[in-house]
Amino acid sequence: MYIGRLFRSSDLQWAWRAAFLRCIQSRRRGAHRWTHSGGSAYRAVIFDMGGVLIPSPGSVAAEWEVQNHVPSGTILKALSKGGENGPWMRFMRGEITTGDFLQEFGRLSSEISKTTVPVDSFFSLLTSKQVAQQFPVMTEAISQIRAKGFQTAVLTNNFYLASGKSFLPLDRSQFDVVVESCLEGVCKPDPRIYQLCLERLGRQPSESIFLDDLGPNLKAAASLGIRTIKVNDPETAVKELESLLGFLLHSGVPNTRPVRKTMEIPKDALQKYLRDLLGTQTTGPLELLQFDHGQSNPTYYIRLANHQLVLRKKPPGTLLPSAHAIEREFRVMKALASAGVPVPRVLDLCEDSSVIGTPFYVMEYCPGRIYKDPSLPGLEPSQRRAVYAAMNRVLCQIHSVDFQAAGLDGYGKQGDYLPRQVQTWTKQYRAAETSTIPAMERLIQWLPLHLPRQQRTAVVHGDFRLDNLLFHPEKAEVLAVLDWELSTLGDPLADVAYSCLAHYLPSSFPLLKGVSDRDLTQLGIPTAEECFRMYCLHMDIPPVENWNFYMAFSFFRMAAILQGVYKRSLKGQASSASAEQSGKLAEFISNLAWDFATKEGFRIFKEMPAAKPLTRSCHTRAGPQSLLSPTGTRSYSSVSGAPPAHTSKGALVFSVEGLSPQVRELYDRLQRFMGQHVYPLEPELQRHQASVDKWTPSPLIEDLKIFNCSAPDTGNMEVLVRYGTEEQKARWLAPLLEGKARSCFAMTEPQVASSDAANIEASIREEEGFYVINGHKWWTSGVMDPRCQLCIFMGKTDPQAPRHQQQSMLLVPMDTPGIKILRPLSVYGLEDAPGGHGEIRFENVRVPKENMILGPGRGFEIAQGRLGPGRIHHCMRLIGFSERALALMKARVKSRVAFGKPLVEQGTILADIARSRVEIEQARLLVLKAAHFMDVAGNKAAALDIAMVKMVAPSMASRVIDRAIQAFGAAGLSSDYPLAQFFAWARALRFADGPDEVHRVTVAKMELKRPT
């Protein structure tokens, strides 16, 4: 049943029906909230279709865009493009054919997203049987409305399908009147179509209620005098409709239906069993319904005499090992009830399969309210907070149960919960695997290597989510915790992480609504971090450091579950058509899990002590086995001669084809991300950099901020990781890694030749527990950025010490008094906003002594350690600029014609292209080799290779970009193309992090030391 909640999230809705009835009755008594109680003035209810009776195109689009990597919002933008005369409205007025519409729609979508959008696939999904299904709550409401003698109509903006039929996936017999825009040639919000509908109903506007999800359509109806209801979610809308009509729209048990053919159970046998169980006075017919979406364990509603019960049974057919353990659910609920945990009262477990075909158990009806939407619509912020606090409290209550005293001693193995869980879910996933999901493969390798030590053993619920809790209808109190199928003894923190899943899922996420795109502060909902903190506080335990691991594991498990449902749906064993969607979603969720694994990786990295570098002992050889990649394409690799522990880091790969599947997947994702999100923004970013707001970070970059690998932040992070104390890391490294703060590095001084760092003059003086700094710095990159919070400052603590022990580095908060930014410097007229390169004066700036890094006199040593990784990053970026420049050049020379033929046919252009390709490849190989040495032998051992690439890459890039500029003609110098900016950056990098000459000196000196 646990997984069923992903699909229906409310199959125990029946449970709060009684409470709801009570609530309605008491409200009626209070009267003031129920404006139309009793004799209603209304006689007809008019329903829009998409978004009211069936899912809206917007919600289908949101899901489809996620799954097809189409930028979010593209479909809706394309649909609204052109307004009244746009293709969508013309299509809905029946003026154009499906083919013409799709062509126009595809063109607009691609224009908006700057990528090809397979709109045919969206259209098929929108009109598929699987998606275009009427909401059960609406079906029930319509039948109640008609039973009371009211009229019903559907008034829809719809269209013709390619088959020539209009798109109306509804049972027409539910409505007295059906008005379709494509047949009438008029669309909402045109008043004529509402009037037409009223005429056919024979009703006045004041006698009608109209439900739609779109504001303009409602506004038009309201202006005619029709009462309107805005539909955000069907269930809330039905409640509003109930209040207007003055009667209930749920006759039976919500979210139930007649028992499916394949899920039938022998009623006579069940009735006999229940009579034996409940006593002979239990007479009368047995009413049996099935909850809508029983995915895991089919669940039934039973009414027999005055008893209302729920029966849960194992599904028929061959089952995955250890799944569907309803006997365990029964046992744990029984034990926990005695221990005071709120759970439904279980009556009996019947393990005898001969009674109804499979084992089952029966429990009592439990009135209450289930919150299906974690954003808790309709509640006040303080009520929302109280609901989440109650959820947290009940979890603490479960975890505080003395399981031995409760008789649950052998309910699960003690200890090693996570290793066993990872193993179990890996097995379950493997048993259900239908194709390779790269993130799952990575997680299967990563999780066992990063298992935390279990601190406590407790009863864990295993599927602890808001919609598994039955709340008191009037206050924030949990009346019953449901769905115990996955419960066992284990690590309670896994439950805490699982309870936060919705925090990381978007509200448009199909199957399980999330709140990741909602403003939690405004809603009053605690963040996931706050939930963790609240839990630790209640349980009186220290803060949980590694909760990203627990989140990664929780999402991994969810992905494995979804894959299981998908596999069963392929076999026709799962009981819902929407199970098929779960296959695609398994991949989405596994990517989320991997994001958390990456975050946990960063945390561990942050805490790692500086690694001991190896001595330089690597050589390159081409292994015969590495020449042919598994795909059959040629690739090249070298194998390090370093000790085995380091060779495990892998061979040097020279080509995209040679990448491992995991890295290849990352590479492809990156390419897609650049294509979809980064390149299209370039012109806008350039405009921002030239605008008056240039010193404020562009919101576009803020939105996209995912790489967090800019200079000088990465270099500064390296310094803190390698040389910072725990306190320094906690204060400065964490916000930098999280991308919440930026930083700068102040070494270069205008008055001295700073390519020789020993020359710098700024002073660091010790004074009463503080260091006082004075100095004049320039070319301090990033200092202008309003987010810059930290400056790593290099100055002299002891001018009398040996030449390379005079300097020290200090962490200087940017808001310390005495720091004066004099001006931004420009590079070929470009100011590189919002980070900029500033000229600064430090005048009597006082910082606490604990801000010293590594110790006085260690500055030179730190500078050496810092610059290696920073330099190679610059070189990697330069290879990127060069590739971009060459790509732009190739496109330009193919389309530009001079002297009667395209430029590409000119011999000099061909020669330039060839030179550029060769030079890029030469530099790339050197960069890859240096990076490989850094990985396997450490930065110090790779010093020669780093110096070589820093000497080669900027000049190479300058030449390649210069050739591209030349091929573009004057346009290449303009800001219409990124080439001029690339050139300026490449040229500047012949100075930044040391001028070329200094690196040449390093290379030459090392070469001279080599034995001849």
Ligand SMILES: Cc1cc2nc3c(=O)[nH]c(=O)nc-3n(C[C@H](O)[C@H](O)[C@H](O)COP(=O)(O)OP(=O)(O)OC[C@H]3O[C@@H](n4cnc5c(N)ncnc54)[C@H](O)[C@@H]3O)c2cc1C
């Ligand atoms: C875009 C950009 C960003 C920068 N960001 C930062 C930053 O964030 N923080 C920071 O502290 N600094 C930064 N710098 C400064 C940079 O590190 C220095 O410019 C560089 O170290 C050279 O120092 P200098 O400008 O004082 O040149 P000088 O030391 O005056 O050298 C001038 C020239 O002398 C020649 N020369 C120097 N040494 C030798 C030699 N051994 N043999 C032969 N010729 C030699 C070279 O041609 C050199 O260009 C940045 C520079 C640029 C352009």
